[in-house]
């Protein structure tokens with residue numbers, strides 16, 4: 001739908017985004033972004049209590065699964081490396097090898113658990129919700145409102161909407177790896193979806209997912225490095241259903257939400273993107 005050069009797009013889940021008008025280019029100035037505070041002295045994950053530790057893994061580097069003691073979710077663990085990392089290593093999630101290690105641990109746990117739906121999430125940088133400087137992946141079962149709630153799509157229906165979006169927006173493809181496709185979309189500027197190439201089969205392999213994520217993180221760190229010198233803060237969300245990866249997103253924090261965006265959640269208005277997903281893709285792909 002196009003009106004006065006404003007393009008309105010329905011996103012998976014039903015809320016629309018709008019972009020265009022007089023805003024047409026990416027903005028790389030983010031004076032509000034800060035460094036990540038990392039302090040092993042005060043870090044709660046540096047020396048966890050014995051009863052918090054679910055399991056310890058040694059892959060050359062040590063990783064742990066910790067119980068999350070303060071959570072609304074029926075199942076909620078954290079996957080953490082043994083020590084705090086420096087900011088550069090943290091911002092890349094340690095590169096592909098460390099990223100695949102964390103995914104491997106998650107996949108093993110998901111295979112053992114009985115929950116239908118499990119979410120894996122990570123927040124990098126304070127603007128993306130990281131409140132402890134020590135890298136920690138969340139692994140949780142979010143089934144608070146059951147799938148039959150009339151207010152929520154949930155499960156297969158949500159998955160179908162994401163796959164429908166990525167299939168009808170091939171032109172927004174950012175990259176593809178062996179099993180995963182990355183397509184720009186979602187409610188936040190710069191956001192992209194990760195979907196298995198065989199949409200309804202799902203995937204179990206953490207290798208292709210880790211490769212895609214690592215490439216996306218590196219690409220955005222380079223292309224969306226701010227004029228102040230920061231790679232974007234970002235979060236990653238991965239949805240597993242019936243023990244397989246179904247879809248996920250990478251969400252960089254490139255702007256802030258204002259009043260119109262919160263009215264959008266009530267269904268009043270579209271979410272305004274400061275530039276379109278098309279412009280993001282063009283910016284990521286220039287001179288590649």
Ligand SMILES: [Zn+2]
Pocket residue numbers: 039040043044045046083084085133134
């Ligand atoms: Zn720490």
